[in-house]
Amino acid sequence: MAERSLTGSAPARAGLGAIALRIALIYISARVVTTVFLIVAAELSGPSSRFGADAGLVDLVLGWDARWYWIVAETGYPSELPRTESGAVAENQWAFMPVFAYLAKLISLPFGNWAVGAFVVSIVAGYAASLVLFSLLRDKIDDTAATWAVVFFAAGPLAALFQVGYAEALFLVWLLLALRCVLRRRYAWLYLLVPLMGFTRPGVLAFALFLALFGCWRFLTRAREPLPGREIVHIVLLGILAVVVGFSWQLLAGWVTGESGAYLATELAWRRNWIPGEASFFPLEGFVSAAAFWFGTVWRLGAVTGYVVLVTLVIAIAAVLLFVPQVKRLGVELRLWSVSYLIYLLLVFFPQSSIFRLLVPLSPLWGAFAVPRSPVWRGGVLVACLVGQWWWIYNMYALGNAIWQIP
Structure with missing residues (x-):
């Protein structure tokens, strides 16, 4: 009720305008810094880099996966899967969802250049995500801490994603x-947002798991917060919708190509960049194989060491989400989302250099970094964000010539 009365009054509208301006100033400042980093990275790009010695900002915007989204926008999806010389399924467009690619194409029509559309979608989506993140966290922590969380988010190590042709920024919105919507128990909008998530980039199955865990938590705490029947219906129906959307792309790829495993085979084609030969998939296999690969084959520390590190890491992350006070301040819902998404990655992902980008949906956790009030702490986190951002841009865009330099 308080929110309804506030949003309907002139002073509140003025307050919302002030917040939007504050977030805009933070976001624009962060984008200026990122632009400088990208310009320097383009200048440092040499003959051995993926982008060559004459790289420019447009080349970086269209780099790596952005080129696949561009291909989707221009040519669509293949009805016949491409093959390598050995007969295995090659990398192709089915690994990339359509919403970002086609929205960027629509925005680019007045400019005649898909890269411009991709840049506009990403940078506007990044600002929108910053606004929503502030609103999301202000419900849990104070205004100042929520503002600092946006500072870390906008200037974070992966902030270049707000300026290149990747779908992450749009997915974050x-x-x-x-x-x-879940925090405020406004479920109707989710019937639109769940399909938008599912057809922007992979990850909606993690949201299905989140809804399942959230529903269990709501049932167990119904004495503290009443659980009306209509809310149960919404949670169940939305969970089913998220599962259906999550698997629908696989079914569509199979129907168009005539190969039931088209999508999975396409995703596994990328894994052969690290582990040559025929790749396979079953839950957890990616992380288990990667532990043996990175610690046993690459770093020569032994596969057993990799398995121990993996188990230790899982336990440590669980402890952080369960017991660290700053994380607990964010509330059960955001912690359940973090758990759900991490479980999803653990089940389906093969960890490599893209793991940093894959962790971006955990952005609400920036709130935990912003809770401590010490100026030294907050300044230190910001410096670490900027250093991490330059490290990521330098390695992925200025260099981009090693197995661990793929965003």
């Missing part, structure tokens, strides 16, 4: 809006 849908995700953060969806989490906000």
Whole structure:
């Protein structure tokens, strides 16, 4: 009720305008820094880099996976899967969802250049995500801490994603809006947001798990917060919708190509960049194989060491989400989302250099870094964010010539 009365009054509208301006100033400042980093990275790009010695900002915007989204926008999806010389399924467009690619194409029509559309979608989506993140966290922590969380988010190690042709920024808008709807028990919008998430980039199955865990938590705490029947219906139906959307792309790829495993085979084609030969998939296999690969084959520390590190890491992350006070301040819902997404990655992902980008949907956790009030702490986190951002841009864009330099 308080929110309804506030949003309907002139002073509140002025307050919302002030917040939007504050977030805009933070976001624009962060984008200036990122632009400088990208310009320097383009200048440092040499003959051995993926982008060559004459790289420019447009080349970086269209780099790596952005080129696949561009291909989707221009040519669509293949009805016949491409093959390597050995007969295995080659990398192709089915690994990339359509919403970002086609939205960027629509925005690019007045400019005649898909890269411009991709840049506009990403940078606007990044600002929208910053606004929603502030609103999401202000419900849990104070205004100042929520503002600092946006500072860390906008200037974070992966902030270049707000300026290149990747779908992450757009996905974050849908995700953060969806989490906000759950926090405020406004489920109707989720019937739109869940399909938007599912057809922007992979990850909606993690949201299905989140809804399942959230529903269990709501049932167990119904004495503290009443659980009306309509809310149960919404949670169940939305969970089913998220599962259906999550598997629908696989079914569509199979129907169009005539190969039931088209999508999975396409995703596994990328894994052969690290582990040559025929790749396979079953839950947890990616992380288990990667532990043996990185610690046993690459770093020569032994596969057993990799398994021990993996188990230790899982236990440590669980302890952080369960017991660290700053994380607990964010509330059960955001912690359940973090758990759900990490379980999803553990089940389906093969960890390599892209793991940093894959962790971006955990952005609500920036709130935990912003809770401590010490100026030294907050300044230190910001410096670490900027250093991490330059490290990521330098390695992925200025160099981009080693197995661990793929965003």
